[in-house]
Amino acid sequence: MGDFITSERGPGAPGLHVSNVRLSVLFNVLAVAVMPRARTDWELRLARWVVEGDQCRLGLGMVGFDVSELGWSESEDVFATQKRFLLELVDAALNREGWEHLPSIPGAVEERLFPLLRQLREMVEQFPREGLTPPPEYRWPEGPPENGLCELHRVYLHETGCLLCNDASYDEPAPHRSP
Numbered sequence: 061m062g063d064f065i066t067s068e069r070g071p072g073a074p075g076l077h078v079s080n081v082r083l084s085v086l087f088n089v090l091a092v093a094v095m096p097r098a099r100t101d102w103e104l105r106l107a108r109w110v111v112e113g114d115q116c117r118l119g120l121g122m123v124g125f126d127v128s129e130l131g132w133s134e135s136e137d138v139f140a141t142q143k144r145f146l147l148e149l150v151d152a153a154l155n156r157e158g159w160e161h162l163p164s165i166p167g168a169v170e171e172r173l174f175p176l177l178r179q180l181r182e183m184v185e186q187f188p189r190e191g192l193t194p195p196p197e198y199r200w201p202e203g204p205p206e207n208g209l210c211e212l213h214r215v216y217l218h219e220t221g222c223l224l225c226n227d228a229s230y231d232e233p234a235p236h237r238s239p
């Protein structure tokens with residue numbers, strides 16, 4: 061089981077098949093990195109999209125995505141700013157930003173997370189502005205996060221909880237575990 065991260069319109073970019081565990085860790089590291097950075101409407105929607113990529117919310121094997129689905133602007137300037145933000149976000153994850161809020165990542169998972177982040181970075185970098193299509197409504201948020209923050213993990217909450225609380229084992233504190 062697992063899911064795909066793709067960039068079907070990117071030049072020659074192969075889709076990545078990613079295990080559920082690695083996908084979950086990917087969304088976790090992006091969630092802690094995006095929280096302090098997101099300012100504009102699109103950045104905040106991206107932050108919400110990240111925390112909504114919780115397999116406890118969408119289901120296992122349901123959080124794969126294509127790079128084209130991220131609500132890109134057709135304006136050349138705005139598109140360039142969006143791309144720069146996303147690249148900075150992936151770089152922040154590569155620099156372990158916000159990891160003090162994360163449960164420890166097993167060495168074997170971490171080892172495979174970094175190549176995945178670098179591949180994602182490459183896909184974003186190569187993503188072309190030409191031929192943009194509207195993002196899928198079921199996945200791209202209509203607005204910024206509106207459920208507050210997890211006081212323990214410092215990430216935005218989605219409508220039923222916190223993607224990190226949902227990952228925690230039952231003997232750890234998890235104030236926002238989804239019902």
Ligand SMILES: [Zn+2]
Pocket residue numbers: 210211212213214222223224225226234235236
């Ligand atoms: Zn939490």
